[in-house]
Amino acid sequence: MGFAVTKLDATAAFFVDMLGWKPAGGQPDYPAKFVTNGEMFVTLWQVTDPATAIPFSRKNNVGLHHMAITVRDLPALHMLHRKFVAHDDVVVEFAPELLGAGPTTHMMVREPSGLRLEFIVPASRIQKSAE
Known part of the structure; x- marks a missing residue:
């Protein structure tokens, strides 16, 4: 599963520090970080401009709820x-x-x-x- 995020480091830390998942690499020039719990693999991508990122709305956007x-x-x-x-x-x-x-x-x-x-x-x- 892959997510575009506004706070790459904080979101990766949430998965690792709060949930006990493990870092699984990344791609600094993208930028992206990968985390896993051993069963699921999640890719986190930093959006280009967090200030203009459009937050998800379950009533107006197609995508992951x-x-x-x-x-x-x-x-x-x-x-x-x-x-x-x-x-x-x-x-x-x-x-x-x-x-x-x-x-x-x-x-x-x-x-x-x-x-x-x-x-x-x-x-x-x-x-x-x-x-």
């Missing part, structure tokens, strides 16, 4: 929430809550460049951890 990232269990989801709330460059759209009738639980944040990221614990993982 958000990226959903599966979380191991509910304690891990709540730990991420605490980290995000304490970080000035992360906007928590909503704290962990049930998705519909549940038990799937999720939250939505915007990382430093404004990308919408959903963190979700599927029902199957909640049921397993409760057994």
Whole structure:
């Protein structure tokens, strides 16, 4: 997955420092940075002029609405929430809550460049951890 971002260094740091992903190289002249969690590979490209970049609008733009990232269990989801709330460059759209009738639980944040990221614990993982 590739994202055009307004704050390349801050967004890469979000994935590495906040989520524990690993740097996987980059292309300084592009400029781009690559990050991975071992299963997913994400390319981050710096937009040419962040001041004139057009933010995504789910009602007016075709494209990615958000990226959903599966979380191991509910304690891990709540730990991420605490980290995000304490970080000035992360906007928590909503704290962990049930998705519909549940038990799937999720939250939505915007990382430093404004990308919408959903963190979700599927029902199957909640049921397993409760057994």
